Amino acid sequence: MATQSDTGTKARLLAAAREHFARRGVKEATVRDICAQAGANVAAVNYHFGGKDKLFIAVLMEFLEQAQAKYPVHMGLGPEAPDEARLKAYIRSLLYRVMGDGDPVNEKLGQLLSAEFIEPSPDFDIITERHITPHHEALLGIIREMLPGAEERTVHLCAAGVVGHCILFDNAKQLIRQMYPEIALEKLGVEFVADFIHEYALAGIARMGRTARGA
Numbered sequence: 479m480a481t482q483s484d485t486g487t488k489a490r491l492l493a494a495a496r497e498h499f500a501r502r503g504v505k506e507a508t509v510r511d512i513c514a515q516a517g518a519n520v521a522a523v524n525y526h527f528g529g530k531d532k533l534f535i536a537v538l539m540e541f542l543e544q545a546q547a548k549y550p551v552h553m554g555l556g557p558e559a560p561d562e563a564r565l566k567a568y569i570r571s572l573l574y575r576v577m578g579d580g581d582p583v584n585e586k587l588g589q590l591l592s593a594e595f596i597e598p599s600p601d602f603d604i605i606t607e608r609h610i611t612p613h614h615e616a617l618l619g620i621i622r623e624m625l626p627g628a629e630e631r632t633v634h635l636c637a638a639g640v641v642g643h644c645i646l647f648d649n650a651k652q653l654i655r656q657m658y659p660e661i662a663l664e665k666l667g668v669e670f671v672a673d674f675i676h677e678y679a680l681a682g683i684a685r686m687g688r689t690a691r692g693a
Contacts, residue, residue: 488526490516495537500586504534535601538594541587542609549574551616561624562680568617569644569679570672576648577663592649617641624683628690636683643675 494515498507509530513520527533552559553567578584594602617637625633647654647663655662663671 487516487518487522491518491522491526491533492537492540495533496540496587497583499534499537499590500583504531504590509533531599532601535599535604538587538591538605539608541584541591542605545575545578545584546609546613548579551613561620562676564620565617565624565640565679566672566676568620569640569675570668572641572644573647573663573668573672573675576644577668588648592645614641621683625687625690628686632686632690636679636686639682640675640679643678647671 491512494512495507498512498515501507507530509523510520512530512533513522516522523530523533527536549571551568551571552564553571555564555567559567576588578588594605598606614637617640618633621633621636621640622628625636651663659665
């Protein structure tokens with residue numbers, strides 16, 4: 479059973495690691511520096527988390543939990559809401575989580591999370607299982623209802639198109655700012671971009687629906 483002291487140490491380690499990973503990256507951040515800022519013994523990271531890599535995953539988990547609590551997939555809509563409205567909510571939720579809240583530490587953690595999608599670390603599976611997969615299943619469910627009778631491959635491709643369009647504004651943010659600053663996410667605003675991606679997705683899904691029906 480964890481003592482109050484253990485809980486306090488673990489929280490301080492998470493807070494310190496959040497800053498160090500954001501500022502220096504995973505490779506350059508050291509357990510010694512994290513523990514020094516947290517006022518903890520260097521053995522505390524192994525005791526509470528099982529090593530630096532697992533501490534990094536814990537930081538990303540906390541980051542995702544906070545973002546998803548603030549911007550849930552349904553954005554306040556109930557399950558009885560129309561499919562199109564639930565798709566719009568999903569897009570808005572994802573874009574708000576991509577854009578962040580203006581905190582530079584959160585923005586950097588978001589970039590580190592994006593890097594994990596490209597080259598996941600061995601412990602990233604737990605994030606996929608607890609956060610990524612449930613959210614993606616929610617999107618797949620919406621699209622299945624919008625495309626009754628469509629092949630699963632089509633459903634998955636449509637979902638990939640929605641997510642990819644949203645994630646583009648994060649993964650390519652620097653390039654967009656340099657080449658097309660007028661369409662940068664922070665300039666247009668989340669609501670404008672969400673409206674566009676929603677309309678674009680609806681047109682594509684409708685076309686796929688006609689193809690599935692042989693029309």
